[in-house]
Amino acid sequence: MTEPLSQALIEEATKKSGLIWVQGPTGPSRALWHVWHDGAAHVVGGGAGEQPVADLGLVDGATATVTVRSKDKGGRLVTWTAAVAELPPGAESWAAAVAELKGKRLNAPDAERIEERWAQQCRVLRLTPSGAVGDLPDGSLAATPLPSPATTRRAMPAALPRLLRRRRG
Template identity: 70%
Template sequence: MSQTPLLDRALIEEATKKSGLIWVRGTGPSRALWHIWLDGAAHLIGDGPGEQPLPGLVDGSTAEVTVPSKDKGARLVSWTATVRDLAPGTEEWDTAVAELKGKRLNAPDAEQMTARWARECRVVRLTPEGDTRPHPDGSLAAVPLTTSATTRLPAPAGLPKLLLKRKRRSGK
């Protein structure tokens, strides 16, 4: 077995584990989603009241995952994932939900959260398939939409003097 796939898997796991969120694109646009890394895959909770939306993540399809750096936000690694919904009540679902519950911030119903997730939400497993994807050329930033909005006018010429006076007064 080549060393490159092993290094790719290690890079995917470490980067995704340490990142607070991942950008996921299924059939629609990319979305920033919080997650946990468990048993070699990213796990998400969503599509329920008060939870993050998971549009475009269809069971059995693939998704592109981009992992940003936690401190700078720059793209660290991109990888293709197989999307799989976990069925409530299974051992895999219970394990994932136990970890997700510990990471869920500001839950309105912490005591009944897992029961609500079983009734109303989806737990999705994103399993890496293949190697990492090469970084694309350019920034991939979208062209801004045309608008009649404008930027503000330049600062008045006397403003720097006024601000400097305030600093002098507050410094004494």
């Protein structure tokens, strides 16, 4: 269990951050949206249209490293060790976590049946602080972004400057 001052730092920073970076036993470190509920960070992932968590190795009983960034500046605030627990669909803890997660899920394609879809296709994970706050590294730890079709950059069309000038005139 974490000491009270560390627990307060973890809770306050994680509550205010929109994203946390989670490094599981396997795979890359990945930015995940979350909610802080009942003393732990909760994430939903897997399934169609949700954030990918399968390659992180986050299974019941595993540990993960969570890095919290500042919401306004984007810099690293705190790093902590988490005990991973997968909440079983339909359980009281699952229902309470999903009620909180629903409110933070942006642009859900099926908002009216999101709970049903999450129960069938997704995993709800509870990341409970289990160790002391880690020391911040001296270096930047910058890494190359993971491959994604969303990061493809194409050249600007040659006709675009002419079209923009025409619009002003």
